[in-house]
Amino acid sequence: MRICLILEGSYPYTHGGVSSWTNQMINAMKEHEFVLWVIGPRAKDKGKFFYKIPKNVVEIKEVFLDDALRIKPDKKKLPLMKDEEKEALKDLLDCEHPNWEVLLELFQDKGVNPSSFLMSQEFLEVLQKLCDEKYPYVPFANTFHTMRSMLLPVLYMLMQDVPKADMYHTICTGYAGILAVTGGYKTGKPVLLTEHGIYSREREEEIIRAHWVQPAFKRQWIKFFYMLSDAIYTRAAKITSLFDRAMKTQIELGADPSKCSIISNGIAYERFCNIPLKAENGIIDIAAVVRIAQIKDIKSMIYAFHELKSKRSDVRLHILGGVDEEEYNEECINLVDTLGLNDDIIFAGQVDVTEYMKKIDFTILTSISEGQPLSVLESLAARRPCVTTDVGCCRDLLEGGPGDQFGVAGYLAPPMHREGIAHAMERMCRSRSEREKMGEIGRKRVDAYYRHENMIKLYEDLYKSAVNKS
Structure with missing residues (x-):
């Protein structure tokens, strides 16, 4: 099979959970060819890959969001807009379930230039109606520039050349989801979606806190990302998530329950299960295996x-x-410097986690949003209990999901709650014997439910099913 993986802001440019997952998937399925259709923020990062690309990756097609800003208007006259095209564009501008097939015909098949369209009389007429209805007290120039910056990347995705593949598997919604919709439209091949976190919810949290979004347009930006998610939810043949609560959220957001299933993350259990526990040295060493980002x-x-x-x-x-x-x-x-903690907090950078784990008593994760963090699975497999915020699947990993009788492998705290996180860490520091007991519970849980080979088998079955039904 020739599988097109569609990724946004992750593999092969950065490390982290989704990138690690992708690299493991490709290396584990050596009998298949992979095409990487990847979205990055800046064209200056072209070819700057964090990972060594596996040999079964036969093509890498890079798309950069800032290249959308470089599209020059062409001199071709815009085709006379049909009523259904005007309606689809109005719905796109209003973030109200546009007809994506009509838009794809316009920007993919007819080759309408996005920059020319956004400077056209047709766009201005649609925008004027939106301003009259929703933003009568906002300067027109502000609305124009906001809507243009919102729409340009999407229209840029719709015009992309589609790489050949037997299926298009996107690892999030958002812009990557629109590429997947484009791939399915152009080739008629099946489209699959796997979400590690709920993309639209994560964008909503960011926008609520963001200073770059004018208050008048925050609701519109939030609707925009939910609209992008709806596009792929509606058109994907199969939709997977990592745990039950995420699947229920997808269904609440409009995904067809009959398309949805759970494929949990898996790790290379044998790499971690035999790491020796740290010898007693009078210090309790806590590790956060995490990329430095605000969402963490x-x-x-x-x-x-x-x-x-x-x-x-x-x-x-x-x-x-x-x-x-x-x-x-x-x-x-x-x-760290202001709090006088320079001697107590070590920024170790990118390290071999299996080696470094020998120095560690337990781990911590304080994310605002998560899916099913690989770092927690690896810590538990190494018999290191965890303190985490109660996000994503962390409660299931530490306390067990339905049918899991192993027990407690760590402590939870509310996200962004410093006192709660500190209290959970203090509890974990009280007893080495309790940490060892929880660590053993965590090891058994990972062995039972989160092994890499089980995950790969489920994705193999998913791919075969998608190809057979196409």
Whole structure:
């Protein structure tokens, strides 16, 4: 099979859960050919891959969002718009379930230039109606530039050349989902969706906190990302998620329950299960295996550790992972300095986690949003219990899901709750014997439910089923 994986802001440019998952998938399915159709933010990153590309990757097609800004209007006269095309464009602008097939015919088949369209009389007429109805007290120029920046990347996705494949498997909704819809439209091949986190919900959380979005347009931006999710939910032949609560959310957002199933993450259990426990040395070493990004909420972790340090002098925090956001990384380093924790918090960077784990007593994850974090699975497989925020699948990983009788493998705290996170860490520090007991429970849970070979078998079956039905 020739499988097109569609990724946004992850593999092969960055590390992290989705990137690690993708790399493992490709390497485990050596009998298949893979095409990578990948979206990055900046064209200057072209070809700058964090991973060594496996040999069974036969094509990499890179799409960069900032290239959309470089599209020059052409001199071709826009085709006379049909009523259904005007309606689809109006619905797109209003984020109200547009007819994507009509839009694809316009920008994929007829080759309408997105930049020319956004400067056309037709666009201005549609925009004027929207302003009159929804933004009568907002300057027209503000609305114009907001809507243009909202629509341009989507129209750019709709005009992309489609690589050949037997199926198009997108690993999120958003812009990647629109590429998948485009691939399915152009080739008639099946489209699959796997969500590690609920993309539209994550974007909503970001927009609510964002300073770059004018308050008048926050609701519109949130509707925009839900609209993109709906496009792929409606058109995917199969939709998978990592755990039950995520699948229920997909269904609440409009996914057909008959298309939905769960395929949990899996890890290479044998790499971690025999890592020896750390010898007693008078220090309790805590690790966060995490990329430095705002959604991982490193600042709350640092504040919580500062609270813990005020109660115990025998603790040390290791932050293991690369930097996704340079400015945020600087803020975290400055916060450590301001709190006087330079001797107690180690930014170790990208490391061999299996080796570093030998130095660690337990791990922590303070994310605002998660799916089913591989770092928690790896920690549990290595018999290191965890403190996590109660996001994504973390409660199931630490306390067990339906039918799981193993017991508790860690402590939960509310996201962004410094005192709660500090209290959970303090509880974990109290007893080495309790940590070892929880670690063994975690190891058994991963062995039973989260092995890599089981995950690969389920995706193999998914691919075969999709091809056979096409």
